[in-house]
Amino acid sequence: MTKRQRKRLWLASSVILLGLVILLIGWQHQTAVFAFLDQWQNYRQYVLEIRHLGPYTFLVFGLLMIGVTLIPGAPTSAVALIIGACLGHWGGFVINTIGLTIGNLLQVQLFARVRNHRSKKPDSRVYRALIKMQHPALGVLIGYAVPMIPTAFVNLAAGDSHLTPRAQAWRALGDQRLSRLSTPLRAICLF
Numbered sequence: 001m002t003k004r005q006r007k008r009l010w011l012a013s014s015v016i017l018l019g020l021v022i023l024l025i026g027w028q029h030q031t032a033v034f035a036f037l038d039q040w041q042n043y044r045q046y047v048l049e050i051r052h053l054g055p056y057t058f059l060v061f062g063l064l065m066i067g068v069t070l071i072p073g074a075p076t077s078a079v080a081l082i083i084g085a086c087l088g089h090w091g092g093f094v095i096n097t098i099g100l101t102i103g104n105l106l107q108v109q110l111f112a113r114v115r116n117h118r119s120k121k122p123d124s125r126v127y128r129a130l131i132k133m134q135h136p137a138l139g140v141l142i143g144y145a146v147p148m149i150p151t152a153f154v155n156l157a158a159g160d161s162h163l164t165p166r167a168q169a170w171r172a173l174g175d176q177r178l179s180r181l182s183t184p185l186r187a188i189c190l191f
Contacts (some may be wrong), residue, residue, distance in 0.1 A: 050086045061087060062099045069103025070110070072152035076100065104144075104155055111152075112159040127157055136161035 001009075026033055039046075050057055061083045068074045080100075084092030126149060133139035140161065143154035 065099025
């Protein structure tokens, strides 16, 4: 058996074992699971209760959006949909825009602090294109707008392109407003 086959066998066994553990836990706590699922039938009431919590709701969701944006690879779009569903059209739009902008700016600053401690720079055609553009601010804006390029990657390029903090803020804010405009509205349409 080759190393690759052993790895696949181990992965398949792990997935099957995890599924069996989840089924066993679900079977043992079946009444609690069904009670939890029954609560979601009244989701409109929960959304209204969340909206009536006042300014703390906006603060908590804003901090959540900032935190999720700081984690490379985290599903920011899913969190943005949930925020849009809970806070409504314009509340979700404002919180998503502010949270994503501040989170991206903080991530650029964090990457700038660890820039000198890297053993080597990223070697990618997209990274080199973003850095060597005639107008790096436009490259960063395009990088944020293209969904196939990870945001953390664009933030790294923004830090390495030596844009001023003001230019970075305008690029991040401009893209977040444009790309996330429909996210809260789509979430509300789902409900």
